[in-house]
Amino acid sequence: MRMLEVLIVGGGVTGAAAAYALARRGRRVLLLEQFAIGHARGSSHGLSRLIGFAYPQRYYTQLAIAARQAWLDLEADTGQRLLIKTGVLDIGATSVPSLHACAVNLAAAGVPFEQLSAAELRARFPQLAITDQTIGLYQPDGGMLPASRCVATLIEQARRYGATIAVGVRVDRIMPDGSGVRVDAAGATYRAQRMVMAAGSYTPVLLRSLGISFPLLVTREQVAFFLARDRVLSKAGYLPVIVDHSDGREPSLICFPDLGEGVKAERHGVGPLVHDPYEPPPPPDPAENERIARRLEQTLPGFASRLVRAETCRYTHTPDGDFLIDRHPEYGQIAIAVPCAGHGFKFAPLIGEILADLAVQGTTPYDIAPFRLDRLRKQKAVALA
Ligand SMILES: Cc1cc2nc3c(=O)[nH]c(=O)nc-3n(C[C@H](O)[C@H](O)[C@H](O)COP(=O)(O)OP(=O)(O)OC[C@H]3O[C@@H](n4cnc5c(N)ncnc54)[C@H](O)[C@@H]3O)c2cc1C
Missing domain, CATH: 3.50.50.60 (FAD/NAD(P)-binding domain)
Incomplete structure (x- = not known):
């Protein structure tokens, strides 16, 4: 041996x-x-993962900066382009404390970002449904990784x-x-x-x-892909990765620009428990597709016009x-x-x-x-x- x-x-x-x-x-x-x-x-597995820097905990923001550099180093080592720079936009009600903590951490860590008012968000991202109480944190260096x-x-x-x-x-x-x-x-x-x-x-x-x-607990999470009514506005270049924290009480919605299969959307961390990881995953739940579609329509009206497909993936949670x-x-x-x-x-x-x-x-x-x-x-x- x-x-x-x-x-x-x-x-x-x-x-x-x-x-x-x-x-x-x-x-x-x-x-x-x-x-x-x-x-x-x-x-x-899958098509995409978000890479952004907005965290209420400073240690994650700092690690994310170092991690982005590590992806760039991997790109240099392999000659492959992996990081798709679309920008990441965190939005939510002005009353959500974690968004303010994120802004403080981004500023302290020297991450390029803009804090946008409701009026600025409407002007920059007309696809979004923005209430007067919404603020946004736009990080131009964020984007997607083809998982x-x-x-x-x-x-x-x-x-x-x-x-x-x-x-x-x-x-x-x-x-x-x-x-x-x-x-x-x-x-x-x-x-x-x-x-x-x-x-x-x-x-x-x-x-x-x-x-x-x-x-440790394991949950099964679902993502769904939708075709928007106006596909141009859903492409990278027009649409950043969006994290909608809403009023901070419901789960965040995360949506990714259309890379060819439609806009990918997921409700963060809402899935059922997986008791045995060796159990083959059941097919995606149509009811969750509908919940994602409803939530997506609230954030990006016209973006959940047609469901293309859905898939599942696992979260592992520490307490x-x-x-x-x-x-x-x-x-x-x-x-x-x-x-x-x-x-x-x-x-x-x-x-x-x-x-x-x-x-x-x-x-x-x-x-x-x-x-x-x-x-x-x-x-x-x-x-x-
Ligand atoms: C729906 C969803 C969306 C996500 N979105 C994001 C995002 O936008 N941004 C982001 O940063 N992160 C995101 N994540 C989280 C990220 O994908 C995970 O943190 C990451 O993939 C974890 O990778 P891992 O290698 O630790 O685990 P895994 O990918 O689960 O890999 C573990 C591997 O170990 C193997 N293994 C286990 N036991 C054994 C054994 N006994 N013998 C041999 N092999 C074994 C398994 O088969 C598996 O391949 C998301 C996750 C999900 C599910």
Whole structure:
């Protein structure tokens, strides 16, 4: 049995980014993915993910700035264009406190942005239904990431740097073994000095195999694609990515410009619980398509003219909504990342670097204090909605 330097479990965007970061540093890496790269039973598939900077917590704004640079570095390394710069516009009622906190953080971090009044929003984005009580935060450097293509690019580049990527190999058991790990997967046993667990919604199952249980909850979220009455106004260049926080009481609506399949829209974090991640996802719920369409029509009248298709994807929630990125408290040779509650994609290449730091050096220069495992031991599981 060959001793590997680092074994990574999971070939979603987080595991792919960790494989890329580690292989680029010259480490001997094996990544095991139970399905195919780009499969639809996790969180990383699909046409698009938002990359923006507006967060009420300063640490996410700062990480998002560093993550954007990491995507640009990946573009330079691969010669591929990944970041589609459409701008991101957060809108909501002037009474929503988190929008004001976002504006303070954007200004403090030096992120280019404009705070727009209702009149300015109407003039700049005539597609939007804007009440007199609405404000907007427009971030010109934000945009979209083509999700499945980003994962494929990270995997391909990790391979170029020497990583081995094995698909269709499910890890059944993880056993700490001295200062390393032993892993049983698809009838074979692997030994590695270090392990990175990037298993998304399957993390609770894997943690159980280590005899640990943390309060993580998984939900199934739905996105739907619609053709607008006037397709020109729904294209990138005319329409930024919109995050409508509304009055702050109902779930946010996120909509993406039409890249050819229609405008993509989703209600953030409203999906039902997934009790067993191995249960095949049921087909998208037509009632949720209607709820998304109604909400989209309120924000962008005429944009939900025709439903094209819908798909589902998973959120993994910690009780406080913050990511989980840390070394295992008892087995420091295992680094874990669950950056999943509906906004982790944009950070992936940076989280890959952090995981590489944790796996190789045991520490990282990035501030991961809000993401430590210890805090979860004291908390109870709650879903976002
Ligand atoms: C509807 C939706 C919209 C989103 N929108 C945004 C957005 O606009 N912006 C943004 O930044 N983020 C967004 N996100 C969040 C983002 O997509 C996730 O944070 C990210 O994809 C998580 O990736 P991951 O690699 O950690 O998990 P996953 O993609 O779930 O990958 C985990 C992988 O591990 C594999 N695995 C698990 N267990 C095993 C095992 N035992 N053996 C082998 N392999 C295993 C799984 O098969 C899977 O491929 C959204 C998520 C969803 C669902």
